[in-house]
Amino acid sequence: MCSKCKNNELWVTLIEKAWAKFNGSYCTLSEIPFEDVMRDMTGAPCKVLGHDIENLWHEIKLAHEKGGIFI
Numbered sequence: 001m002c003s004k005c006k007n008n009e010l011w012v013t014l015i016e017k018a019w020a021k022f023n024g025s026y027c028t029l030s031e032i033p034f035e036d037v038m039r040d041m042t043g044a045p046c047k048v049l050g051h052d053i054e055n056l057w058h059e060i061k062l063a064h065e066k067g068g069i070f071i
Contacts, residue, residue, distance in 0.1 A: 015041075044068060 019037075020026045035046040045068050049059050063070070 016029075019041075020029055023029060023032065033048075035048050038044070038046040045063075045066050047059075047063060047068065049056060049063075052059075060070075
């Protein structure tokens with residue numbers, strides 16, 4: 001994971017550097033599950049939804065009711 005800045009915005013690289021320092025090194029960043037990163041960065045509950053189409057709408061509604069973030 002390597003971020004790039006546009007229009008001289010440094011906040012992206014600063015957050016990445018702080019996140020790497022918090023987790024020990026840049027090498028560990030690729031080992032952290034995406035939902036853990038999103039939860040830690042936003043404070044919102046996060047869950048990766050699978051490919052189970054029959055339960056997908058139920059999972060989306062449940063996540064919305066709990067204040068989840070959709071990406």
